[in-house]
Amino acid sequence: MASTPKKRTFAALNHTFLFVMSLTFLAPFLWMVLASFKPLTEVEQLNPWPKHWMPQNYAEVFRQVPFAKYYFNSVFIAAWTTFLQVVTSAMAAFAFARLKWPGRDTVFKLYLGTMMIPGVVTMIPNYAIMVKMHLLDSYLGLIVPASFTAFGTFLLRQFMLTIPPALDEAAAIDGARPWTVFVDVILPLARPGLITLAILSFMGNYGSFFWPLILIKSQYLRTLPIGMLFFDSTYGRETNLIMAASVMNIIPMIILFVSTQKYLVSGIQLGAVKG
Amino acid sequence: MMKKNKGDLLPALGFIAPNFIGFLIFTVGPVIFSLVVAFTSWNLEEPGPLKFVGFGNFIDLAHDENFHLYMLNTIYMMIGIPISIAGSLGLALLLSQKLKGIVIYRTLFYLPSFTSGVALMILWINLYNPEFGPINSILNSFFSAAHVAGHAPDWLLSTRNLFGMDVEHVRFTSKQFGLGARDAIIIMGVWMGLGGNNMLLYLAALTNVPEDLYEAAKIDGAAKWALFKNVTWPQLAPTTFFISVISLIGGFQAGFEQARVMTQGGPANTTTTISYYIYSQAFEQFKMGYASAISWVLFVIISVMTIINWKLGNRESAY
Numbered sequence: 068m069a070s071t072p073k074k075r076t077f078a079a080l081n082h083t084f085l086f087v088m089s090l091t092f093l094a095p096f097l098w099m100v101l102a103s104f105k106p107l108t109e110v111e112q113l114n115p116w117p118k119h120w121m122p123q124n125y126a127e128v129f130r131q132v133p134f135a136k137y138y139f140n141s142v143f144i145a146a147w148t149t150f151l152q153v154v155t156s157a158m159a160a161f162a163f164a165r166l167k168w169p170g171r172d173t174v175f176k177l178y179l180g181t182m183m184i185p186g187v188v189t190m191i192p193n194y195a196i197m198v199k200m201h202l203l204d205s206y207l208g209l210i211v212p213a214s215f216t217a218f219g220t221f222l223l224r225q226f227m228l229t230i231p232p233a234l235d236e237a238a239a240i241d242g243a244r245p246w247t248v249f250v251d252v253i254l255p256l257a258r259p260g261l262i263t264l265a266i267l268s269f270m271g272n273y274g275s276f277f278w279p280l281i282l283i284k285s286q287y288l289r290t291l292p293i294g295m296l297f298f299d300s301t302y303g304r305e306t307n308l309i310m311a312a313s314v315m316n317i318i319p320m321i322i323l324f325v326s327t328q329k330y331l332v333s334g335i336q337l338g339a340v341k342g
Numbered sequence: 343m344m345k346k347n348k349g350d351l352l353p354a355l356g357f358i359a360p361n362f363i364g365f366l367i368f369t370v371g372p373v374i375f376s377l378v379v380a381f382t383s384w385n386l387e388e389p390g391p392l393k394f395v396g397f398g399n400f401i402d403l404a405h406d407e408n409f410h411l412y413m414l415n416t417i418y419m420m421i422g423i424p425i426s427i428a429g430s431l432g433l434a435l436l437l438s439q440k441l442k443g444i445v446i447y448r449t450l451f452y453l454p455s456f457t458s459g460v461a462l463m464i465l466w467i468n469l470y471n472p473e474f475g476p477i478n479s480i481l482n483s484f485f486s487a488a489h490v491a492g493h494a495p496d497w498l499l500s501t502r503n504l505f506g507m508d509v510e511h512v513r514f515t516s517k518q519f520g521l522g523a524r525d526a527i528i529i530m531g532v533w534m535g536l537g538g539n540n541m542l543l544y545l546a547a548l549t550n551v552p553e554d555l556y557e558a559a560k561i562d563g564a565a566k567w568a569l570f571k572n573v574t575w576p577q578l579a580p581t582t583f584f585i586s587v588i589s590l591i592g593g594f595q596a597g598f599e600q601a602r603v604m605t606q607g608g609p610a611n612t613t614t615t616i617s618y619y620i621y622s623q624a625f626e627q628f629k630m631g632y633a634s635a636i637s638w639v640l641f642v643i644i645s646v647m648t649i650i651n652w653k654l655g656n657r658e659s660a661y
Binding site: 078081084085088089091092093095096098099102110111113115141148154155156158159161162163166167168169171174177178181183185186187188189190191192193194195196211212214217220221228244245247249268272276280281291292295296299306309310312313316317320321324325328332335336 | 343350351353354355357358360361362364365367368369371372373375376379388399436437439441443447448449450451452453454456457458459460461462464465466467468469473474476479480483533536537538542543545546569591594595598599603604616620624625630633636637638640641644645
């Protein structure tokens with residue numbers, strides 16, 4: 068179909084509108100980045116462009132708070148939680164999607180049902196469990212309770228259901244045991260799903276706020292969100308430093324997102340398809 | 343092949359065990375325990391055995407005027423939901439026009455939702471600063487350029503709202519009319535959510551609308567708006583329904599992070615939502631019993647809303 072002038076005008080209008088929308092979405096980010104390079108006196112001025120560039124603001128953040136430690140804690144906790152979530156979810160999803168056993172659908176409905184329960188309902192008993200197990204204020208307490216997810220199981224089950232059943236049936240006829248089928252047949256084919264869950268899980272735990280907030284007491288365990296909160300309440304008037312810290316907080320997220328969005332988009336779209 | 347007939351029960355148990363044990367300890371057990379605790383006066387600062395108080399917590403809650411305000415706040419902040427859904431649909435429609443650069447736009451729109459969290463909320467505290475923030479600087483220069491005697495909102499410091507509701511008494515007053523802290527949080531939420539998961543879901547749904555439906559309608563000479571109304575919108579109904587239910591469930595649980603990071607629930611408790619109330623009762627006042635009771639009231643509200651929604655949804659869209 069040849070593109071008529073009318074169509075071209077429509078496309079141009081579309082582009083203009085989308086461009087303006089993009090600017091609206093970007094403006095707060097731009098302000099944040101520019102403010103992080105300003106001296107404090109300039110932050111309050113309307114002119115967004117710094118007159119004196121102050122890259123040393125970033126070094127100053129590291130001098131005032133143990134920002135490197137916050138980075139380490141967030142990445143360390145998110146990485147372990149992600150690893151455990153993916154392993155346990157993949158195994159459970161395999162049992163739900165590829166094995167036949169009595170009670171399977173009942174147990175799966177139980178899993179689905181709990182996804183609707185507000186997080187605050189389980190928060191208090193989980194806190195009590197941590198107190199009893201002496202896991203308050205510890206890496207273990209931050210990692211273990213977050214490592215089992217009904218959502219992850221659900222997401223991977225959806226992925227595994229799209230794999231043709233003939234494949235593992237053929238392997239089973241050849242005498243392969245379920246573990247072999249799982250490792251050699253299903254896991255490689257479910258790779259996009261595993262990657263999607265890993266990204267979602269990593270991002271969720273990297274930005275996790277409620278649980279670390281109630282669990283962490285000591286400075287050396289603070290994750291980025293908790294560290295940011297205390298940095299803001301202590302040095303909140305130094306907007307340029309706070310903005311530098313915020314920029315450093317979200318840069319890993321942006322890199323991860325841009326490099327993995329292919330998986331992320333398809334995963335989110337698949338996760339919403341009711342199974 | 344003999345094994346197949348007996349089912350894969352034993353291997354299945356092995357595969358599910360790691361996840362299921364964690365699920366029992368950190369989800370199922372806590373749900374049951376939480377229900378028990380809701381009927382006790384358990385306070386973390388007073389050690390000793392659990393004291394059962396029957397429906398005491400729930401009766402207190404019914405008379406708790408703060409709770410009524412916080413419920414109102416929670417519902418008020420859901421104004422953002424329809425705005426956000428409509429915006430997500432609009433963006434998805436634009437992006438689905440097979441333009442060049444769609445991936446770049448999609449990335450930009452998704453950015454706020456992907457990076458949302460404490461860092462961005464701290465950013466918005468500064469954007470909303472009534473004296474020095476860029477939002478009011480722009481508004482004020484606009485007012486002075488247009489020679490309007492306007493006064494930019496005090497945003498996070500203000501109890502004003504779109505309905506002119508008074509905080510202390512149930513009445514309406516023009517002094518309270520305007521934009522305040524709750525609206526500031528709503529606007530930020532729309533910015534964060536507009537290009538997020540909902541937009542992606544709409545994009546996926548739009549690509550699944552059968553092309554021949556459009557072709558048939560075009561032959562009938564339907565205009566663009568008629569195409570949307572008669573073809574696109576009905577085809578998107580299941581997606582819209584799904585997004586609405588999820589948003590509603592989320593809406594009742596929302597506001598904790600915003601209140602904790604941005605406002606401490608103020609001014610005059612106008613940004614305290616149910617979830618922030620539960621947090622402050624449990625982890626600042628240590629009233630675990632009362633907090634559990636509130637969380638169960640929240641749970642019941644969410645369940646009832648969801649069931650009503652499913653009933654309505656099943657009737658309206660024959661899916």
